[in-house]
Amino acid sequence: MSDTRDLFHLPEGIVYLDxxxxxxxxxxxxxxxxxxxxxxxxxxxxxxxxxxxxxxQPARLGNRIGRLxxxxxxTVVVGETLTIRIFQCLAAxxxxxxxxxxxxxxxxxxxxxxxxxxxxxEALGRGYQLKTVASDAVEDALGPDVAVLMxxxxxxxxxxxxxxxxxxxxxxxxxxxxxxxxxxxxxxxPVDLTTCNAEFAAGCTYKYLNAGPGAPAFLYARADISELVxxxxxxxxGHAAPFDFTPEFIPAGGATRFRVGTPPVLQMAALDAALDAxxxxxxxxxxxxxxxxxxxLAEGFLSACPELERLTPSEPAARGSQISFSHPKGYAMVxxxxxxxxxxxxxxxxxxxxxxxxxxxxxxxxxxxxxxFGRVIAGQLWDDPAYATHKPVT
Amino acid sequence: MSDTRDLFHLPEGIVYLDxxxxxxxxxxxxxxxxxxxxxxxxxxxxxxxxxxxxxxQPARLGNRIGRLxxxxxxTVVVGETLTIRIFQCLAAxxxxxxxxxxxxxxxxxxxxxxxxxxxxxEALGRGYQLKTVASDAVEDALGPDVAVLMxxxxxxxxxxxxxxxxxxxxxxxxxxxxxxxxxxxxxxxPVDLTTCNAEFAAGCTYKYLNAGPGAPAFLYARADISELVxxxxxxxxGHAAPFDFTPEFIPAGGATRFRVGTPPVLQMAALDAALDAxxxxxxxxxxxxxxxxxxxLAEGFLSACPELERLTPSEPAARGSQISFSHPKGYAMVxxxxxxxxxxxxxxxxxxxxxxxxxxxxxxxxxxxxxxFGRVIAGQLWDDPAYATHKPVT
Numbered sequence: 001m002s003d004t005r006d007l008f009h010l011p012e013g014i015v016y017l018d019x020x021x022x023x024x025x026x027x028x029x030x031x032x033x034x035x036x037x038x039x040x041x042x043x044x045x046x047x048x049x050x051x052x053x054x055x056x057q058p059a060r061l062g063n064r065i066g067r068l069x070x071x072x073x074x075t076v077v078v079g080e081t082l083t084i085r086i087f088q089c090l091a092a093x094x095x096x097x098x099x100x101x102x103x104x105x106x107x108x109x110x111x112x113x114x115x116x117x118x119x120x121x122e123a124l125g126r127g128y129q130l131k132t133v134a135s136d137a138v139e140d141a142l143g144p145d146v147a148v149l150m151x152x153x154x155x156x157x158x159x160x161x162x163x164x165x166x167x168x169x170x171x172x173x174x175x176x177x178x179x180x181x182x183x184x185x186x187x188x189x190p191v192d193l194t195t196c197n198a199e200f201a202a203g204c205t206y207k208y209l210n211a212g213p214g215a216p217a218f219l220y221a222r223a224d225i226s227e228l229v230x231x232x233x234x235x236x237x238g239h240a241a242p243f244d245f246t247p248e249f250i251p252a253g254g255a256t257r258f259r260v261g262t263p264p265v266l267q268m269a270a271l272d273a274a275l276d277a278x279x280x281x282x283x284x285x286x287x288x289x290x291x292x293x294x295x296x297l298a299e300g301f302l303s304a305c306p307e308l309e310r311l312t313p314s315e316p317a318a319r320g321s322q323i324s325f326s327h328p329k330g331y332a333m334v335x336x337x338x339x340x341x342x343x344x345x346x347x348x349x350x351x352x353x354x355x356x357x358x359x360x361x362x363x364x365x366x367x368x369x370x371x372x373f374g375r376v377i378a379g380q381l382w383d384d385p386a387y388a389t390h391k392p393v394t
Numbered sequence: 395m396s397d398t399r400d401l402f403h404l405p406e407g408i409v410y411l412d413x414x415x416x417x418x419x420x421x422x423x424x425x426x427x428x429x430x431x432x433x434x435x436x437x438x439x440x441x442x443x444x445x446x447x448x449x450x451q452p453a454r455l456g457n458r459i460g461r462l463x464x465x466x467x468x469t470v471v472v473g474e475t476l477t478i479r480i481f482q483c484l485a486a487x488x489x490x491x492x493x494x495x496x497x498x499x500x501x502x503x504x505x506x507x508x509x510x511x512x513x514x515x516e517a518l519g520r521g522y523q524l525k526t527v528a529s530d531a532v533e534d535a536l537g538p539d540v541a542v543l544m545x546x547x548x549x550x551x552x553x554x555x556x557x558x559x560x561x562x563x564x565x566x567x568x569x570x571x572x573x574x575x576x577x578x579x580x581x582x583x584p585v586d587l588t589t590c591n592a593e594f595a596a597g598c599t600y601k602y603l604n605a606g607p608g609a610p611a612f613l614y615a616r617a618d619i620s621e622l623v624x625x626x627x628x629x630x631x632g633h634a635a636p637f638d639f640t641p642e643f644i645p646a647g648g649a650t651r652f653r654v655g656t657p658p659v660l661q662m663a664a665l666d667a668a669l670d671a672x673x674x675x676x677x678x679x680x681x682x683x684x685x686x687x688x689x690x691l692a693e694g695f696l697s698a699c700p701e702l703e704r705l706t707p708s709e710p711a712a713r714g715s716q717i718s719f720s721h722p723k724g725y726a727m728v729x730x731x732x733x734x735x736x737x738x739x740x741x742x743x744x745x746x747x748x749x750x751x752x753x754x755x756x757x758x759x760x761x762x763x764x765x766x767f768g769r770v771i772a773g774q775l776w777d778d779p780a781y782a783t784h785k786p787v788t
Contacts (some may be wrong), residue, residue: 009436018440025436033431033660034424041606042403042419046412046737054607081655083629084478091517107641112630112655115643119628123485123518132641206656212435213448213659234513235477236506245742247501247526249509261475261506262600265607266427266660343440348639 004359007277008210015342015365015372020156020184020322020355023210023274032273036266048265057268058237058259062218064275065209068283069182069201070192071220074254078205078271079263082183082217084233085202086150087116088258089219091232093148093177093200094128096225100147101127104176106135108155113181117150120232135160138167142174149176153191154184154320157347159312161189161319168198183207186218188290188321188357190283199225208321208357209278211271216264221255235260277359289358291316293366294323297354300370301325304377311351321357326350332387333376340372340381398753401671402604409736409759409766414550414578414716414749417604417668426667430660442659451662452631452653456612458669459603462677463576463595464586465614468648472599472665473657476577476611478627479596480544481510482652483613485626487542487571487594488522490619494541495521498570500529502549507575511544514626529554532561536568543570547585548578548714551741553706555583555713562592577601580612582684582715582751584677593619602715602751603672605665610658615649629654671753683752685710687760688717691748694764695719698771705745715751720744726781727770734766734775 009025010016016024040052049055062076069076080088090103103117114130121128133141135155142149149171154161168178178198185191187208193201201220205211221229234249236242237259241250251257295314302308308325327333327350334346344354354369355361376382403419404410410418434446443449456470463470474482484497497511508524515522527535529549536543543565548555562572572592579585581602587595595614599605615623628643630636631653635644645651689708696702702719721727721744728740738748748763749755770776 009432011437011439014439016439022435022440022442024439025431030428030431030436034428037419037424037427037606037664038403041416042424043405045405045408045410045418046416046739048416048607079475080478081474081629083655084474084627087627110630111633111639111641111643114641115628115630115633118643119624119626122624123626126519204656212431213442214657214662216658217655230513230516232513232517233478233481234509235475236504236509239505239509243742245505247505247508249505249512261477261611262598262608264610264658264661266664267658268608270431270660345440348637 004277005362008360010360013341015368017342017344017354017356017361017369019210019357020207020353021345022206022213023208023357024360025212026210026274026277028276029212029270029273032269033266036269054263054265057263057265059256061268061271061275062255065186065218068191068278069186069220070194072194072223075223076218076220077255077259078218078268079216080260082202082204083112083116085217085219086113086179086181087120088231088233089179089200089202090117090120090148090150092221092229093179095229096177096199097147097175100145101129102145103128103130103148103150104138104141104146105130105132105150106138107132108135108157108160109150109152110156110181110183113150113152135162139170142171142176144175146174146176148179150179152181152183154189156184157311157324157351157353159320159322159324161317164198165196168196172197184320184322187278189287193220198222205271209271209274211274212267215267215271219255219258221258223254226254226257231257233260237261286358287316287321290321290356291319293358293361293363294356296363297356297366297369298323301373304370304374322353322355325352327352329382332382332384335387336376336381336384337372340375342369342372398671399756402754404754407735409762411736411738411748411750411755411763413604413751414601414747415739416600416607417602417751418754419606420604420668420671422670423606423664423667426663427660430663448657448659451657451659453650455662455665455669456649459580459599459612462672463580463614464588466588466617469617470612470614471649471653472612472662473610474654476596476598477506477510479611479613480507480573480575481514482625482627483573483594483596484511484514484542484544486615486623487573489623490571490593491541491569494539495523496539497522497524497542497544498532498535498540499524499526499544500532501526502529502551502554503544503546504550504575504577507544507546529556533564536565536570538569540568540570542573544573546575546577548583550578551705551718551745551747553714553716553718555711558592559590562590566591578714578716581672583681587614592616599665603665603668605668606661609661609665613649613652615652617648620648620651625651627654631655680752681710681715684715684750685713687752687755687757688750690757691750691760691763692717695767698764698768716747716749719746721746723776726776726778729781730770730775730778731766734769736763736766
């Protein structure tokens with residue numbers, strides 16, 4: 001494990017268990033960004049677009065991410081933000097089922113995905129509606145009115161993981177188009193979009209891919225699907241010939257049509273460097289290691305505080321890479337742990353959440369977290385007036 | 395002039411007249427980006443969102459840009475890309491005129507703005523249509539069917555500038571809502587959105603603001619307008635309380651509701667540093683200086699090659715900060731100039747375009763460009779087979 005841990009800058013005295021929110025700085029990213037700023041932007045100026053490969057970043061990095069999620073070359077593009085990508089997927093998916101009006105999701109979906117759907121459906125009018133059900137009730141809610149099933153594979157709060165292949169098949173059998181949000185999956189669990197056969201997927205790169213704050217998102221469109229839909233967010237870099245500057249939008253082939261604006265070149269450089277850490281990694285093995293570490297942490301935490309309610313399933317196939325608990329004092333406990341140098345996070349209303357990213361989280365980290373949590377519980381360190389009010393963190 | 399020129403990294407031996415496409419690297423940006431990467435992301439990790447002010451970047455930098463375009467505090471947010479921002483403005487503007495169905499623009503608008511409109515209107519259906527007219531026919535095309543007038547203030551090809559205040563008033567008198575794209579205006583010409591009274595505006599920051607390749611865009615919504623519209627691109631950072639994670643989208647107050655996804659923190663750092671160069675600058679004076687330099691260049695170029703057709707008006711109020719010409723051999727001429735170290739750009743079908751950004755372009759630059767152009771013409775250096783085919787640049 002220390003071989004990949006060494007690829008990351010991890011501050012002294014910190015146990016970092018929040019890579020599910022923002023991954024740490026890959027050492028290679030610092031120099032890659034500096035090179036992009038100074039040698040590319042600084043020296044090549046406008047010519048960087050062609051000479052330094054900026055224009056190709058969305059496709060080239062899309063293919064690199066594609067290898068981590070079982071997506072064929074040309075089916076993934078990088079850029080924009082995740083909420084934008086979800087909006088694009090949904091707007092495209094609805095075109096494939098013009099006679100249906102329901103978008104089905106679950107209450108465990110990340111709220112911004114639901115907001116994107118609400119914004120789109122309200123703009124469209126025409127009787128479209130978003131229906132959310134409990135995460136274990138999704139399959140039963142599929143029916144002839146459901147145009148699109150839109151889910152996040154791994155629940156951001158509990159870490160529970162849907163069975164992507166099974167739900168995709170069930171939804172498609174019921175005539176629906178399927179969109180997966182892979183925010184908490186990419187780089188954390190094995191994903192195989194080709195086998196799964198979902199029409200669309202999207203994800204972000206600042207969590208387990210460690211591409212930095214505000215890193216770009218990606219969109220996947222199954223190879224046979226792209227050409228059937230018109231992008232609702234039509235932008236010049238999704239045009240078949242952007243530099244012809246024709247007044248009419250003519251969509252490019254494949255997933256390229258889902259490009260919109262100019263790629264964020266500096267963030268792309270960070271992503272490129274961050275992806276190096278995944279070269280040669282086996283996601284099955286990484287996830288198995290994460291699960292073992294998470295079980296170790298759970299055992300230690302529950303032993304120190306049996307009142308914690310464990311939220312994350314133990315079966316590897318049923319979980320992501322985080323371990324979550326709930327407790328009425330969850331917010332204060334997380335703050336007290338942070339004061340001890342163990343960085344996890346809190347999600348309303350009462351969830352303690354710890355990301356286990358095995359590229360850099362080690363057994364020693366987990367043991368240090370258990371020791372610190374033991375101190376927090378034994379010394380009632382959470383009972384500090386400074387921790388009385390929940391202060392938002394990302 | 396040399397006082398501000400010294401704020402930028404300009405490669406030796408280059409005359410850079412393409413800042414209307416991508417501004418050069420502000421020296422302060424290198425260290426600012428490095429600090430954000432290493433001291434903020436590297437050391438503070440997730441806490442950067444609060445401790446390093448990342449979460450406030452979209453509003454704080456929005457206010458900084460606001461000062462350059464006469465926008466009140468709280469009316470400008472930064473993030474996403476320009477095409478996304480145009481889409482958002484248009485989706486919001488249409489809500490204000492539910493009984494009208496025409497979006498009016500001109501054929502000089504940047505194609506991606508038209509694509510954004512096409513994508514949105516096609517998704518909405520309901521008889522919406524985009525109508526484009528010649529740039530001098532806009533006022534006459536206003537009528538009771540026009541919901542929205544959507545224009546770019548400065549034409550990206552010719553550099554001709556609309557009279558924003560006049561057209562805004564005319565459109566509003568005709569009952570339309572007005573959106574201005576300030577891509578070629580911001581940091582180049584004096585803009586006063588408050589006096590102009592347009593409902594919406596958007597712009598990018600990688601041109602005259604010099605914030606780097608893929609720098610984020612901004613959106614302006616007049617203070618009294620934001621609360622009347624529901625964002626079509628509803629995202630968690632536009633929510634009134636993003637960290638409550640409510641399943642229903644509740645829009646934040648003011649322009650904040652037009653935030654969508656996580657801000658691109660590294661690009662934001664570059665923008666922050668780039669804006670420093672505008673502190674204490676008077677846009678009236680800057681633009682006057684640009685016009686004088688452009689006239690000097692035009693005189694020299696036309697003297698060397700009287701067959702050039704000048705496209706940019708000479709009256710300062712009627713023009714942006716570039717100077718454009720057309721010539722059947724325009725593409726080859728621009729390539730030959732680049733080979734001489736003078737970087738301008740070409741826009742299809744036959745336009746030679748030179749950006750005059752007086753923060754760093756000097757009389758000596760212009761004179762060097764004139765000398766180089768003289769060599770190109772006198773030596774027929776454009777007549778090189780390598781320049782026969784138009785190769786796209788951004």
